[in-house]
Amino acid sequence: MYGSTTRKALLAVCLVLLAPSTAAHVRHNSAAVRPFQVDLSAGLPHMHSLLRQSKLPGEEEYPGVGDTAGIDLGVLRSLRGQWLNDFDWLREEAEMNSFRHYTTEIEGLTVHFIHERSSDPDAIPIILNHGWPGSFLEFTPIIKNLTSTAVTSKGKPISFDVVVPSLPGFAFSSKPPVNWTVEDTARIQHTLMNDVLGYRQFAVHGTDWGCAPSYTLYANYSDATRAAHLTFLPFLLYSSAQLVTANITLDSALEQEEQRRTEQWSSTGNAYYLLQLTKPNTIGLALYDNPLGQLSWIGEKFITWSDPHSFFLTYNEILRSTTLYYLTRSFVSSIYIYFQNPNGFRSQYTKPATDAPLPFSAFRYNIAVWPEALVAKVGNLVSYRNHDSGGHFAGLDNPADLVADLREIREYWNGTA
Structure with a gap:
């Protein structure tokens, strides 16, 4: 519809309109914090060139396999086509830059984070910690x-006053040294x-690998961390036999289905985990x-780990997450979190x-x-x-x-915001 020059000019205007003012009041040590904008567009021509040159096998190879052997070939072909023809990274950047991004230096590492404050002086500060193959993008719909x-x-x-850090080695945060652990992440x-x-x-929330620094903050920095909401635990799963030995009964059909899904992932879905743990x-x-x-490696996780009936998690979400990984050159450093821990x-x-x-x-x-x-074994489970x-x-x-669920933290909060 527009020529490339006109289109870039329009998007530049959008970026200016959407970008938060750096003069906005933010409670932090201003000398230590720098406003940050997402701008990765320089890498798009190379990425698009590689995508156009990439080849996929025809449907006649292993017909009927579908997604039983990993990502479905037809789905990957469709994702590739959308990435090349319809996906608009500049629009995604404009949306990302509607949030206040910052960087700071801690222990020699650049730490990237979003910091959005409530107008309520009694708001509860909270960290939202993502995992792999996630990023700060996991939380932009809820900030x-x-x-x-x-x-x-x-x-x-x-x-809440919301802080969404990029874990070390992810997106715009520095790649940490090889001996870096989730305990180090909790400390910074x-x-x-x-x-x-x-x-x-403050309070913390964590999912996937993000649950590990969140739980460490909860366990080791209890004066500061006055609540922790988790959707994942940094503890090994129990098999059905172990649940029986521990005298834990799953009463509902939902719990039993979740246990079957858990054991299926443990037996057939975690090969990526073992590879990234040992040979990243x-x-x-x-x-x-x-x-x-x-896209194949990350997209398969988004597809198979998500609610198949959700209207929210779309191909576009998979593409913007993969694009962020690719353009920030953080794929290798992100999977090192397995090897390091x-x-x-x-x-x-x-x-x-x-x-x-x-x-x-x-x-x-x-x-x-x-x-x-099991959750009750590792903390003061209130809900x-x-x-x-x-x-x-x-x-x-x-x-x-x-x-x-996060809002329910207020019911149990005994800290001072």
Whole structure:
């Protein structure tokens, strides 16, 4: 419809209109924090060139396999076509830049984060920690709702000051040294909240690998971390036999279905986990400059780990997440989180010395669900909600229930915002 020059000019205007003012009041050490804008468009021509040159086999190869052997060939072909012909990264950048992005230096690492504040002076500060193959994009659909004032199920007013960091090695945060652990990430996030942003007490949320630094903050920094909401646990799963031995009964049909799904993932869905845990360079270097390969590797996870009935998690969401990984050159460093944390998921269930509340949310189509009795072993479990919809990326495929559950933190909050 427009020529490329006119189109870029229009999008540049959109970026200016959507970008938050750097003069907006933000409570932080201004000398240590720099406003940041997403601008990766320079890498698009190379990415598009590689995509156009990439080849896929014909449908006659292994016909009828569908998604039983990994990502469906027809789905990958469709995603590739949409990526080349319809996907608009500049529009996505404009949407990302509607949030306030910042970077700061902590322990020699650049830490990227979104920081959106509520207008309510009693808002609860909260960190939202993503996992792999996620990013800060997992939470952009819920940030504005969380900063808006609402009420809990019992009528208490609630809003949040929201901080969404990119984990080290992901997106715009520095690639950490090879010996970096999730405990190190928790430490620098404590510094970010306390020393950089000035929040002496805060809440945390974590999913996938993000649950590990969130839980470490909960367990090891209890004076500051006054609530932790999780959808994933940094503890190894129980098999059905182990549940029986532990005298844990799954009473509902939903719980039994979730356990079957958990065991199916443990037996046939976690080969990627073992590879990234032991040989991250093998897959990482193979796909480093291969956008179609990254789309296949990442896209399969989004498709199979999500609620198949969700209207929210679309092909566009898969494409913008994969594009972010590719253009930030963070695919290799992101999967190093597995290699760096061989014991990141603990075998011994222990309860830390904190009275801070630990609400937990389960989602039907998540790849793994921990029964209520197991979650109660690792913290002060005050609420366990099991949802009939949503999956591994709840911020994308069931944002309404995730927001409602996070708001319930107010019911148990005994910190000072």
